[in-house]
Amino acid sequence: LAMRRLSIIDIAHGKQPIHNHDKSKWIVFNGEIYNFQELKKDLEKQGDKFYTNSDTEVILHLYEKHGADCVQYLRGMFAFAIWDERDQSLFIARDRIGKKPLLYSHQPNGDLIFGSEFRALLQHPAVSREVDYEAIHHYLTFICVPAPLTGFKQIRKLEPAHWLRWKNGKIETKKYWTLDYSKKIKISEEDAIEETTRILREATKLRLISEVPLGAFLSGGVDSSIVVALMAQESEKAVKTFSIGFEEQDFSELKYAKRVAEHVGAEYNEFIVKPHALEILPALVEHYGEPYADPSALATYYVSRETRQFVTVALNGDGGDESFAGYDRHFAMQISEKYHRIPRFVRKNLIESIALQIPAPTDFRNKMARAKRFLEAASLPREERYTRWMTNFDLQSKERLYTQDFYNQVAGYDSVKFIAKYINRNSGYSILDATLLTDIKTYLPNDLLVKVDIASMAVSLEARSPFLDHKLMEFAATLPDSIKVKGRETKYLLKKVASRLVPREVIYRQKMGFAVPINHWFRGEMSKFVEENLLSEKAVSRDLFRADYVRNLITEHKADKQDNAWKLWNLLMLELWFQRFID
Template sequence: MCGIAGIFHIKESAAIVDRALLTAMNNTQFHRGPDEGGIHFEPGVGLAHRRLSIIDISTGQQPLFNDDGSVAIVFNGEIYNFQDLRQELITKGYHFKTHSDTETIVYAWIEWGEECVKHLRGMFAFAIWDRNRQQLFIARDRLGIKPLFFATLATGEFMFASELKVLLAHPHLKRDIYLPAIEDYFTFGYIPEPNTIFKDVFKLSPGHTLTLTRGVSEPVIKPYWDVPFTQHPDLIKENTEAQLIEQLRKAIHIRMVSEVPLGAFLSGGVDSSAVVAMMAGLQQDPVNTCSIAFNEADFNESEFAKEVAQQYHTNHWEKTVEVDDFELLDKLALLYDEPYADSSAMPTYRVCELAKQRVTVVLSGDGGDEVFAGYRRYRWHMNEERVRSKLPLGFRKPVFGLLGELYPKADWAPRIFRAKTTFQSLARTSVEAYLHSVSILNDQQRSDLFSDRLKRDLQGYHSIEVFKRHAANCQTDDPLSLIQYLDMKTYLVGDILTKVDRASMAHSLEVRVPFLDHKLIEWSMNVPPSQKLHGQEGKYILKKALEPHLSNNILYRDKMGFAVPVAKWFRGPLKERLKQSVLSEQMLDSGYFNADYLRQLVTQHQSGLRDHSAALWTLSMFEAFLRQVLSADSAVSQVA
């Protein structure tokens, strides 16, 4: 895994890229690749790279060039089918100087141009400079496992990087806050692609390419892949469970190629346990596994990880961490560069720290819930969907809307007893209801939170636009498949993969995610939705397929998640710190928030009247961003 960066002068071919500046920018992502660094300059172009050596350690340095030096690449990721591609390209007459997957991309570009990405199986973000074509070509993998940020400056410079902090190191980049991103952040807990917190900085969306041609002012951005919903159920009519295991085993096997120590995260949940079970059958040596244990029973599932480790005789190591792991709070804001509100970033950081002590590459179970419908919220949504399908919106909206207003709030109760939330969902369309169920702060809470000025400057913008945009591209009418698709486009990439990438790269650790193999996903789309969510059982077909490999104790226990006791912290050891953060002068003077509502949230939570822990954590992470990423001397404008 690596870090990439570059500067490209769009119009001036003879312009000189500032060597000292690009070097400094590249050094801000040293953690992504501590083994080596490389920079290439020529008129109008500068490419930079930090390397974490995984494959072809001796000769895989970057930037890497073709035979005559006319094509250069900087690449972050792994191409798992590169050996087959290499052989295909050799038969076409190409000569390789290295054994790296990076060089394979160079010749794939020369052979197939922009279509090269369709030949790649893996996780990647790369930039190719083709001097003969006078083009800069950038691509991001299909699911967004690897990040890519870009910006165009008023000076005519286009720049890109693996992390936002790299671009922020450029003195000419304006730090104008993009106000719709504030609405999105307090809805989702992260800022969905393609936007960032800054008006002039963007993320390249998953499954997209970007092409810049010298002399043309605007980049051309194109999709090259999307989750396919053209089902061919006859392909898996029989032996579905056996086919699933075969597909999963293939996805895992190709991710086990490494010249450095390799292992797996093992939480004791279904997905990570499945990965370990498959790995154990694919190698002779014991699998290296690691897990985090918590010193508080309600958040500790290490006993289940130990059960799997014992079953497969893994080299297992575990570290018990205090749930009161407060020292990471300020570090998180610097790690993510923009507001990011998933508190599980804390244990994720610690498990990556633990893994790096033994291995350089780990396989993870991330993505299993999205691909095979494992989240509990899918069950809730589909239960409500049965009601929505029988009653027209014209009836549901006024009736259930009124009940939602009148019914008392019961956020202290289990979800099944929170009728207020259910009524509110039933009064909405399916897409609106799903947004309501995943929102950190719902519509009314955001309206109460935001200042009159912010609401005015938002000019009616609402986060539902994110879901509507993706829903319009979803090629299925099935309600379960639709919300899986929405999660793959938003929560998976904006929250889960972002969390894992930054936490792992902070420790120079590579994480591979076999459940997000695009061939596995394409196969899974042929599985009927009823086999993913079967009655009230999520990931049904996956669990059935794994029954010969894992105990029912692992497969069918209640899902715990990777949580920390935020509600308890804010009433106890972080009580004063919470007040100092959420009610800080910077927050109150920012112009974004209703000060009275901020005080209400803090007071109600700390008195025990309400549980506002999710909202308060989201606010505290926003304050940390304002305080640490936007320094006091930064020129921050407010842009709608």
């Protein structure tokens, strides 16, 4: 067992691996257990003795008492491994939501090689770099590789809320937790606001435990604003907040971030960066270790790098949208269920024929582009509808992109399967609940949490997310749909919570998200770089993609005929990964 530690709790004595009383069990652990002090007190009452003040040792004692069920007691983010010398077995586990990564390779001879990063596993001579082309096919759909797959055939992700036990060369895995949306409670709006605030306050307070400087990312959106407001109420000193903007952004939320900081008495730190994407990309490709193409990873990396100059821990607002229904698709999925009640011939011959006449967008964020996107998918079955709205390259695009050989190689693989098993739950879930569950099982761990954990840990900054507290998420799952989406208002309840903490103008406005200006870059400073990499002799010789289609994507985008920025970024990050890890 080996560990490279970012010291946050018990800096002096928490050096890993940590052992039990007779050194028959050893643990390495990445993450934070926020209720460890409470757990430790209970264990000490039962006679347990500790030689450190770390949360790591508490996990080991729980494992001795409860075995695999130790994970049920943990409130936090974690990936850990416990070696049992007597039993000659290894137990590894990952947190409920998937905040902390855990990769493994089960070898043909029975050996298990595991770690937090691809670079660690690839150091082992037995781990092959053979490409998993099914994973590449799904990556082009989702801009990330869905778990348990990775870009490498021999490496797999341990899925969130799972543990794995290795003994005598054999492995057993088990899921230990999931959200249950079937047990709805009757609750007034006022009580829902108060209870959500109470649990969120508790989750925030728990995440303020640290022996090192601590602050928060503040985007100016609802979720991070709530977190900063609660931090300000629970902290004796002014909270340090960190906000980032790009010089070329079409829009910015910085004025809202500043307004929130002023309102709650926080220390506001703003960074406007002129990104040097060409300098940063090699580092990102290196750290992510497999194809990963969410452009906002750039923004996360920059804000993490700047923040790390001041603090070692930063709280954020991740997870609010997935539990409290904050995305347009949450409303769109509800509307499209009603849309299905319109007679098919009216939908097909009138409404959808009009949608086909809407020209291809030059900016995918404008209203016309969103209307076109909605109507093109609204008639599809719900799993295909959700996938289409989350897709970068859909099936039609892939048919034009793939060479015949690559198309034949992946023809049997359908990306929809990752969505269908959650969104088609037959347990009486509403369409909204099914969509939220799908987000939490796919988009959140495969894209968002990967982005933040890797970008922040790359600069030795720990990111903590109160909205991902499992007790808050379990409570949110019991709430009725009508309090999450009211009319066209998404995230209705959370906005009500926010309205008691921060100024109204911060809350009731159009959701912006953080748009990295890749569409500008691909028409300007990165134009040549994209062409040289995607149309190089080496790239074409991989025989995955048709060079004429790729060239057309570049030409259309440069001429401002169509916004192909996300598709080009998808292909570029894949090519750079091939160059770094495969060639």
